[in-house]
Amino acid sequence: EAGVVQSPRYKIIEKKQPVAFWCNPISGHNTLYWYLQNLGQGPELLIRYENEEAVDDSQLPKDRFSAERLKGVDSTLKIQPAELGDSAVYLCASSYGTSGRGAYEQYFGPGTRLTVT
Amino acid sequence: AQSVTQPDIHITVSEGASLELRCNYSYGATPYLFWYVQSPGQGLQLLLKYFSGDTLVQGIKGFEAEFKRSQSSFNLRKPSVHWSDAAEYFCAVGARGGGFKTIFGAGTRLFVKA
Numbered sequence: 382e383a384g385v386v387q388s389p390r391y392k393i394i395e396k397k398q399p400v401a402f403w404c405n406p407i408s409g410h411n412t413l414y415w416y417l418q419n420l421g422q423g424p425e426l427l428i429r430y431e432n433e434e435a436v437d438d439s440q441l442p443k444d445r446f447s448a449e450r451l452k453g454v455d456s457t458l459k460i461q462p463a464e465l466g467d468s469a470v471y472l473c474a475s476s477y478g479t480s481g482r483g484a485y486e487q488y489f490g491p492g493t494r495l496t497v498t
Numbered sequence: 499a500q501s502v503t504q505p506d507i508h509i510t511v512s513e514g515a516s517l518e519l520r521c522n523y524s525y526g527a528t529p530y531l532f533w534y535v536q537s538p539g540q541g542l543q544l545l546l547k548y549f550s551g552d553t554l555v556q557g558i559k560g561f562e563a564e565f566k567r568s569q570s571s572f573n574l575r576k577p578s579v580h581w582s583d584a585a586e587y588f589c590a591v592g593a594r595g596g597g598f599k600t601i602f603g604a605g606t607r608l609f610v611k612a
Binding site: 472489 | 507534539541542543547549588590592599600602603605
């Protein structure tokens with residue numbers, strides 16, 4: 382079974398430029414998460430999707446961040462424009478089910494390391 | 499709101515020695531509890547989970563954790579550490595009920611010396 386796929390693995394951009402990250406969850410997993418992980422910290426939730434619906438985006442900085450999950454499968458997270466403070470690892474995770482214990486067992490992708498110069 | 503504290507930023511253990519990583523949580527009810535491991539440049543991998551029942555849970559790679567309600571703790575243990583266990587370990591708590599939010603601790607980096 383293929384795991385969670387993310388691309389690109391690394392991205393270096395100049396500030397004020399746009400950037401996009403892509404995630405393909407494990408087949409059959411209808412819940413998808415985007416996390417931000419700063420150096421030396423644990424992941425922090427940006428947005429959670431149940432199928433194609435964003436059910437928790439309270440921590441997403443909506444002035445510059447956007448996300449979509451068309452057709453309830455893969456997802457894209459975008460930053461426009463990027464700022465120096467956005468340098469971090471962006472992790473995607475998925476889980477089976479939208480409720481109960483299965484919703485908590487998250488499988489993570491390798492992440493995208495973003496460097497903003 | 500729930501929170502997770504991992505008191506040790508880093509720990510160094512000799513290969514073959516035992517390991518205990520500490521985790522304390524704050525939550526109004528019995529939470530769901532997890533330990534994840536992250537190797538450099540990789541995503542997080544679930545080591546073990548506690549939902550209910552037996553408070554001593556077994557995980558992958560020879561790890562175990564014990565839920566102690568009275569101490570609000572969920573410490574991770576391994577009887578004999580291997581060099582390949584060097585990584586970052588994250589404790590996480592999931593709120594039961596609405597929201598399905600998982601909160602992660604700041605992590606403990608494990609160094610293994612020969």
